[in-house]
Amino acid sequence: MIIVLKKDVSPEEMRKLVADIESVGNIKANTIIGEQSNVIGLVGDTTRLNEDDIAANDIVESVKRVQEPYKMANRKFHPEDTVIQVPSANGSVTIGGGAFQIIAGPCSVESEEQITEIAKSVKKSGAKLLRGGAFKPRTSPYAFQGLHDEGIRLLLKAKKETGLPIVTEIMSAAHLPLFEDVDVIQVGARNMQNFELLKELGAVQKPILLKRGLANTLEELLMSAEYIMAAGNPNVILCERGIRTFETATRNTLDISAIPMLKKASHLPVIVDPSHACGIASMVEPMAKAAAAVRADGLIIEVHNNPQKALCDGKQSITPEAFDKLVKTIRPFAELNGKTL
């Protein structure tokens, strides 16, 4: 961290600031006396320092962080890609490394028939994990909020039937007992900075699929991963799902540049959700191709099987037939990058 001091700061004031900072521990301050301004360079573990707090000091002109504020998620301290093993009926499904995995399933679990039918279908097409919402975060309190424990029970039935590990969203740490047999726990975009939930998920050893918040920076996403990791769970899968911008033609703007940026900064696997980002079924395939082209580690895709029922499926879901075609289309893009789908 580089601290630029204001002009005319007295040596005593500077010494006081240095002492305050060093009292945090494990940090050494190098003072540099310049002609126009003095600079303090900090060496050591600056993760416990907050730039804003230091900048609040009257004698400070500005502060620049040089080191990233995250450690466990940082590729600098862990150069190898993290590969996450999800136990499955036949061995385990790996996320990260050379694999390109597709997680597919309906927005919401609705019935045993629905979830089992989709599970069989997406498995046949090449999906290696099954998704389905049991707890649904909905903007409106009047909207369908999911089948809750019954939804999880139905997912487990589909898992038993197909052998596909299941991925489903948690909305409160109080529901954790229901997630005992869930294979991958998803944290939705709206809970990315629900720090109490993140801490509780750090105490679990299951893989956590952590979605980027709608207005969160990549650094903040990595800091949320750090919360889970610092609490003891290294199995974090990052997920880009679109950010809020002024554009209105798409629901959100899928930030494809986030994938290579995250890969550079971190060793954690990164997957992409092309369904929610745009909110338009016809956009799922092109954005899935883009994700494969930038070496994402996989996709999470909404597939519905109920086109004749008008009100239940979102604008962004694709049919099982479209999903089957999509997997075939995506495969060579992933393979060009040396990934196996």
Place this chain on the structure above:
Amino acid sequence: MIIVLKKDVSPEEMRKLVADIESVGNIKANTIIGEQSNVIGLVGDTTRLNEDDIAANDIVESVKRVQEPYKMANRKFHPEDTVIQVPSANGSVTIGGGAFQIIAGPCSVESEEQITEIAKSVKKSGAKLLRGGAFKPRTSPYAFQGLHDEGIRLLLKAKKETGLPIVTEIMSAAHLPLFEDVDVIQVGARNMQNFELLKELGAVQKPILLKRGLANTLEELLMSAEYIMAAGNPNVILCERGIRTFETATRNTLDISAIPMLKKASHLPVIVDPSHACGIASMVEPMAKAAAAVRADGLIIEVHNNPQKALCDGKQSITPEAFDKLVKTIRPFAELNGKTL
């Protein structure tokens, strides 16, 4: 809700869609056969319908919601301003209506001496409620997270000493028992769409101070208020605290237009947090004036008393002296709008 159908939709397809929609209950669909396109107009309670779900239908060209999706928070169904009573040592403090209230206190509760001293000072200057963080949402897991239950204990001491009701943030419904004697429970920006928490706060009868999320629309803020209200707690105070934009000179962009827009749409009181929005102490006073000028119902302001300690106070905190001057400066602006501070 107005549903525009695609060209060449058959009468049968249209009838099917109408039947599907009416099956939700309490809705009547008026079909309008035009020359170029057919239109369905829905009358009744459309709050349970989701535009996206309807738009996902193959025969639908586009959907336009005419009615707001919130009811209990809606001024149309509740034209009078909601005035919230916060019980205090000497009668009660009102938020909303003709009052302009200032909530003040430190970012974090640090010690008995600190919180009591600030409480006395801000009370003398005109604050009617005391704020202070016991549970602190921090981007970094390595940053100070607050004194937790000890912090609440100290706030209660300061309340006993000064008679000021206290406002403090909750981060998990699991902590609710600790908030028994807290007067106003704050939901932070990052938890604005923590729907499980909102539902639990609907079961409480205390006033809830609900902050707008960093990237949430005004409609979404009102929908989150609706969650609390629909679960049984009508005492919601809305709070604008800045949104994320491309501008980097200020930490966030305080959306002053949000106050009159929210007042028009809803009967709930609206207060403004000028401290966090800009992240710059010198901006607190001008933005507080702007808030008073647009008829906000009050302010929530960070005041610290520890300028000589470099690391503990945020860039946005003002001193007790600056706070005292601020209250005097703001008062005539509030009074010009017929508000009493």
Place this chain on the structure above:
Amino acid sequence: MIIVLKKDVSPEEMRKLVADIESVGNIKANTIIGEQSNVIGLVGDTTRLNEDDIAANDIVESVKRVQEPYKMANRKFHPEDTVIQVPSANGSVTIGGGAFQIIAGPCSVESEEQITEIAKSVKKSGAKLLRGGAFKPRTSPYAFQGLHDEGIRLLLKAKKETGLPIVTEIMSAAHLPLFEDVDVIQVGARNMQNFELLKELGAVQKPILLKRGLANTLEELLMSAEYIMAAGNPNVILCERGIRTFETATRNTLDISAIPMLKKASHLPVIVDPSHACGIASMVEPMAKAAAAVRADGLIIEVHNNPQKALCDGKQSITPEAFDKLVKTIRPFAELNGKTL
């Protein structure tokens, strides 16, 4: 400017970079050898250096600008408020300093009767300058683009009739001859970074009203002002008119914090356009109050007189009666800040 070098940079590489930078002229580089990283601090005129260009160098870890990249618009080098004199029939109208001026008039000039009638009306209510569009920037090529030279001719008639100086927008330097008798030339938001136009306006001595672009930072606005000033015209009036965000309830988000931020950074007068920002007539008054509360130097407001004609007036225009009431409402807010309206 502070340049942090990467680890293990050789003394020779460092010397080469220093020589390259100093060759720009008028800059002195102080090299600081630290334990972990070396830092170069630049003293002198760094306005000609581009951070990105320096950061592109292989041996550079990061670059931090300490000085602002603008000089003539910078309050540091010109501590006194700039007060701009606009010559008028009876002496001159001042913008900046202790004055709070209101510029009012229709979106577009439509007819002699229309512009003269509005001019008389807004003058009576307290406006000191008349606005009206002759060249209209329209998103659609099929929309009405203004009366062009005829529009300016009509504005001049209204000026003659009322004595009000006129403000109107220029869209191309090629039209400058038509602006001979225009008192204040407006640069619209979409042309804020039309650098060729800015340079040409630097050769004129008339006041330039420069609107902030929809997605431009405050620093970029000041850099555009610097273009005009560096080319020889010091008479720049800055105008905040709303920025693009994800919010859809208002057309744009009026950034009220921009006013005190600009005032701190620059000596130039700053006015506010509350009509275009929100795009809602009922929002003009509250946002005008907010502008007065933060010590803006004035307002530019759309007033129409043609409510019975459905297609010609924008959503954001207010009637002459509403304008008259607005001036009365705003005055005490401006006066509380020691401004005279």
Place this chain on the structure above:
Amino acid sequence: MIIVLKKDVSPEEMRKLVADIESVGNIKANTIIGEQSNVIGLVGDTTRLNEDDIAANDIVESVKRVQEPYKMANRKFHPEDTVIQVPSANGSVTIGGGAFQIIAGPCSVESEEQITEIAKSVKKSGAKLLRGGAFKPRTSPYAFQGLHDEGIRLLLKAKKETGLPIVTEIMSAAHLPLFEDVDVIQVGARNMQNFELLKELGAVQKPILLKRGLANTLEELLMSAEYIMAAGNPNVILCERGIRTFETATRNTLDISAIPMLKKASHLPVIVDPSHACGIASMVEPMAKAAAAVRADGLIIEVHNNPQKALCDGKQSITPEAFDKLVKTIRPFAELNGKTL
């Protein structure tokens, strides 16, 4: 266009509004009397109507545009892809259709040696057009603004030497005579809504490469294309180059979803600028792959040949060697989509 009227609008008011709208010409209004609200559906050419203007009417509740406001750029009225022919020494270079073209060259033209050397190098690697800035839009008036006419002269020399058609940016219609022998005229992001410039470029028959503004929607980009086309020039190439968001890790956020969205809405070719969007050289290759994966019609890429000179090249430029590798890497991605590079 669907106009929803307020409750209790009298038949007379409605008739008046209908008459006003129909007076614009070529529009027919169908009035629909509902139980709760009346609706007017407009049929015909609504491109000359402005939603905001109609919404400003007192009796109107809301307005929804059903048809796009652009015609000539609209795929609905021109289903076939537009393929643009750029004449070159050996036949012509096509943009659009089955081709995937790469435009490459330095940020700024600096010397005959520099531009000729890069031109030869990028041609050898597979670029079919040469880019180079002669007029440079720079945020700062103190930054290097390009070699102007001399820069164009040097580009023409490089063209003569290599046979590559040249692409360069125009900043003012007054410079058009200098562009006589330029093959493709670029309109930069900051001039996307410089409508006077767009109109003048409509009078030229050369291909225009139109970059999306930093905060412009896709519809606005298409409306700017419509300006050029409506003025007589159908040869418009659209270019996505990143938009402004809250993210700070990348300079801008490259909106990859813009490419399939634009392709669906319009028949015009769409290319991608991965250099400026991220502002990071290492991001050029992954984002170029993403562009190829979503069926863009090509790329425009910055290549420099001067790594030893610290101050002249931008953070986003890649070396000729990196460019050569990039073309080889991109080719199979383009070919998977049936495109020829």
